[in-house]
Amino acid sequence: MHFSFFNKKLVTFIAKLYNLKVMIKPKILLSRCFNEPVRYNGSSVLDKVVEKLKPFIDPVYVCPEVEIGLGIPRSKIILIKEKNRKKFFQVETGKDLTVKFLEFINQLKPILEKVEGAILKSRSPSCGVGSTKLYYNGVIIGKTDGLLAESIKLNFPELPLEDEERLKNPEIYHHFLVRIFSLAEWKNFLKNASPSKLVSFHNSYKFLLKTYNKELFKKLEHLVVKKDLDLKEKLLLYESLFKKAISKKPSKIQHLNTLYYLANYFTRKLNSKEKRYILNLLKKFKRNQIRLETLLSVFKNLAFRFEDNYLLSQKYLQPFPEVLY
Numbered sequence: 001m002h003f004s005f006f007n008k009k010l011v012t013f014i015a016k017l018y019n020l021k022v023m024i025k026p027k028i029l030l031s032r033c034f035n036e037p038v039r040y041n042g043s044s045v046l047d048k049v050v051e052k053l054k055p056f057i058d059p060v061y062v063c064p065e066v067e068i069g070l071g072i073p074r075s076k077i078i079l080i081k082e083k084n085r086k087k088f089f090q091v092e093t094g095k096d097l098t099v100k101f102l103e104f105i106n107q108l109k110p111i112l113e114k115v116e117g118a119i120l121k122s123r124s125p126s127c128g129v130g131s132t133k134l135y136y137n138g139v140i141i142g143k144t145d146g147l148l149a150e151s152i153k154l155n156f157p158e159l160p161l162e163d164e165e166r167l168k169n170p171e172i173y174h175h176f177l178v179r180i181f182s183l184a185e186w187k188n189f190l191k192n193a194s195p196s197k198l199v200s201f202h203n204s205y206k207f208l209l210k211t212y213n214k215e216l217f218k219k220l221e222h223l224v225v226k227k228d229l230d231l232k233e234k235l236l237l238y239e240s241l242f243k244k245a246i247s248k249k250p251s252k253i254q255h256l257n258t259l260y261y262l263a264n265y266f267t268r269k270l271n272s273k274e275k276r277y278i279l280n281l282l283k284k285f286k287r288n289q290i291r292l293e294t295l296l297s298v299f300k301n302l303a304f305r306f307e308d309n310y311l312l313s314q315k316y317l318q319p320f321p322e323v324l325y
């Protein structure tokens with residue numbers, strides 16, 4: 001897999017600039033055309049969201065079409081619907097490259113096992129996530145996943161996977177970042193795991209897990225204090241429930257339950273103007289007039305003001321670096 005040395009140096013420089021030495025960076029598979037001119041027409045893609053994320057992640061760039069030996073530039077590929085499969089077809093040469101492509105995806109599996117997420121280029125027959133044109137008898141019959149995205153969904157269903165277009169939606173963006181940074185934290189925790197550290201890890205995710213999935217949160221609560229399991233078994237089980245718990249984007253109501261709880265938590269410490277201000281913000285969030293991050297910052301500020309270390313330790317209040325809000 002290709003990884004540009006220059007880019008690595010640039011990322012390190014930016015990270016230093018933002019004083020990010022202690023930050024845990026999620027390892028993310030990125031379509032290589034976000035970094036280099038490897039597209040079929042010899043161009044690259046400059047995407048605002050991806051550029052913003054780059055200094056905060058550890059990118060692994062891959063271009064399946066270049067990896068299987070198609071040159072740059074190359075003639076266009078399309079996906080054609082055949083009975084039970086999709087054909088990866090190069091129109092100009094008449095080549096069916098499906099088998100070659102699937103062989104490459106198999107080689108990619110060890111890398112996919114190591115990453116916390118993937119951001120792929122939309123609309124591509126290889127990379128698109130639900131946005132690629134599907135042809136049948138020379139006519140477009142709908143949108144589908146590119147072959148790489150399809151394989152990720154099939155073989156790594158819990159791996160956070162988005163394309164740059166979907167990440168423009170603030171809710172999808174927030175959820176994706178929560179997942180990749182939480183998974184990176186988990187991986188980092190595993191390096192020195194111990195029963196007491198598992199309790200601390202779990203405690204810091206309490207509000208977040210409770211918001212995302214109450215049922216699995218309760219299971220995780222029980223699991224952490226369970227005595228008849230050794231640490232290895234516990235960690236395996238915890239990991240699978242944790243990944244599942246954060247896999248689904250919570251609804252506005254789920255967030256509001258937690259946010260109202262936080263408002264009540266501070267209620268005795270605030271004056272009437274402050275209370276009114278916060279209730280007003282909650283109403284605005286309900287009506288989609290402000291973003292979740294605004295409220296998270298307000299509550300985090302209150303936690304600082306009242307030196308509430310328990311709340312300050314909650315990942316829900318800052319699940320990823322604030323500069324990415």
Ligand code: SF4
Binds near residue numbers: 032033066
């Ligand atoms: S979309 Fe995927 S296959 Fe196409 S150029 Fe980008 S990385 Fe390569």
